[in-house]
Amino acid sequence: MLLPFLIIGGIGIVLLLISLVLGDVFDQFEIGDGAISGTALSVGLVVFGAAGALTASMGLAIVWAYVLAVVLAAVAYVFSVLVVRNLTRSSDGVPQSAVGLTGVSKSDISPAGGEVSLDGPSEVERRLAYSDAPIAEGVRIRVIEQAGTRVKVTTE
Incomplete structure (x- = not known):
């Protein structure tokens, strides 16, 4: 019963590493003023996997593991979007155009x-x-x- 949570959490870790190394994958689409963020999606998937695995390993019914995992993943996603958006807006200086470099x-x-x-x-x-x-x-x-x-x- 832990396998789905471990797989989804593992996918989240891989996406998080890609976002950290290569930059946000969804940045090029500029959807909803940063509402879709590869970093935030990765955090949500990792939290879903971890919360589901921990809940399922405590012996609760599997339905509660999924409910708790979805709720915590949604909270983590929203929190991550807000943090990334605030960090982007608070960066020092005016972003300079790279055109011509x-x-x-x-x-x-x-x-x-x-x-x-x-x-x-x-x-x-x-x-x-x-x-x-x-x-x-x-x-x-x-x-x-x-x-x-x-x-x-x-x-x-």
Whole structure:
């Protein structure tokens, strides 16, 4: 009876790691002013798995494990959305546009995606990127559009 909770919690951990390493997966869609957040969804799935597994292991009826897991996951999701939204709004400074910046592709880039490192003064990490035509790793690029934290690039 614990297996569904462990699987869902495990999926949540994987999504959380992806969100932490690559950035929020749903950031590019800008749905509902951040109402759908990959990070918050991941937290909700982890809480669902943990709460369900703990409740089921205490010997309560499985229906109560699901009820408690769903309620706690919903609370964790809403709380996480609010925290992420507040942190995003409270960041220092005005977000600067990356359009026009140059850099280097850190992986192969295609319409599906890739990674770049930009040369701007406030650019200290890699960004998710995409392009109309395939770009090989190590090629100099220029940003031509920006959508959230993702950038559309072309070769210089």
